[in-house]
Amino acid sequence: MEAFLHQLFSGLATGGIYAALALALVMIYQSTHHINFAQGEMAMFSTYLAWTFIDAGVPYWIAFVATVGVSFVLGVIIERVVVRPVEHAPVLSVVIVFIALLVILNSVAGWIYSYTIKTFPSPFEWEAVRNPYLAPHEIGTVGVTVVVLLLLYAFFRYTSLGLAMRAAAQNPVSSRLAGIRVGWMLALGWGLAAAIGAIAGMMIAPVVYLDPNMMSGIMLYAFAAALLGGIDNPIGAVIGGFVVGVVENLAGAYVVGTELKLTVALVLIIGVLLFKPSGLFGRRYVTRV
């Protein structure tokens, strides 16, 4: 029973990471209907930035805030420079641009920081909370995820900028007529997605260690989480993240073993797409001829 609870709780902890990344995906999907294949590599790159700060002797939490800020700016720049030109292009062009981004970020990180695996510090080293179920870092991860979610909720619910972003995503044409700069709202969405990704990257790096390919598996779960919850529903994506985290951990521990964990994600993705394409909480779309 204790082992089971341990698996369950640590599933929730990794689920928090998936939830954050899934949320970043939703942030971009909502407004443009693009699935950002480069999300994981953006998070990985941000984590390397954090490592650079920490390596230079900056205290952890200052490095954390600085990384989130820089990632936000980088996200905005990526939208403005790279994604903008293909905003209305066919799907294939958009997918290729995202794949190009993925490849470029991956190789630039490898070029600058080399492909050797680095350790990444965890800020959560509390001795007081030692218990058999959850490591301190896992508790910290869940805490950070929850704080991020609450902040985002407050931002979208109670600020006029958040309202403008929601409006731009829901009805770009009317929003433009109402004086909202829709293009910039998209860029802000990318910035937020990059910032959330950065936090997720910094939280998972102490567990999986830092290397340019650290995100490929994690991103697969985030995709599964976003699809499961409904890729246009932020709350759904968060729930999806936690569910996928728990399912992954339990399946890994009791059903398929750790070797086929990625296949679980593949089966989840294809299964959701086939049987419930709108996800558990997503809106259904009806297309007109």
Add this chain to the structure above:
Amino acid sequence: MERTKSPLRWIAILVVLAALVALPFLISDYRTFQFTQAVVYAIVLLGLNILTGYNGQISLGHGAFYAIGAYTAAILMDKFGVPYWATLPAAGVVCFVFGFLFGLPALRLQGHYLALATFALAVATPQVLKYKRLEEWTGGVQGIVIMKPDPPEWLASFVTLSQDQWLYLFSLGVAAVLFLVAWNLLRGRAGRALVALRDHPIAAEAMGVNGPVYKSMAFGVSALYTGVGGALGAIAVQFVAPDSFTAFLSISFLVGIVVGGIATISGAIYGALFIQFVPNFADQISKAAPWAIYGLVLLVFIYAMPGGVAWMLHFVAARVRALLATR
């Protein structure tokens, strides 16, 4: 217009073919081996182009079919002693079945979703190949080592060939047949149906094109080409292992069709030369350089030359012809 030029065009094709056949006698065995790889990639890119270029179903997971083809060939040769040439049809059939089966659920997925599903397939492939229960067949992490085939004995009385030269010519022959078949498929009724389904699915179905059949067949045929390519590739490098079939392999196929030209047949050749030789040169700068270049090239082509090299050559040829006509 095209008809009147056709004798000239056939002569040009024959000259190119003759040059391709002569190639291994002019260069070293190692270079020949590299060109064999390029021929293999050309077959794969042609397959991917049938699906993604002509039919508009985005696949980021063709590395998986390449892996299935490669493993089929390796297992048949290593465990059952099947001769190398007989593994190609087997790999083709196995991949056709896999592709067709994957294509059935893919009918319900469009655009980004299909890209996502195939991307997941590509990421999960190496792990499946390493799976313990399959180790008896796949050799696990170690993979399978196979022997490079000797040239057939009947050929020895005419000309002495090295193993690399023979394999190059063999691959070239296979590729020629596959290209001819694809050309015949794509310029006729089937090709028009695929393009119509890509550009306007509803109109195409209203005209009586059977969407599900054509789309899942396109998946199957595309996987067949990729599988034959994978089998030839495995024979050429004499080795298969899970880590040669990562998601990056699938991405390099995507780079290949973008560079060569989406929805062109000749584009497969230019794309194959690109993904075979550019990384080799770029590797000398840094281990990361090939992929940085791939990424930049993808962006440049999408923004500036969405038609790839094939359309660029087409454009240049048209310009030259127009200039000559005005003289």
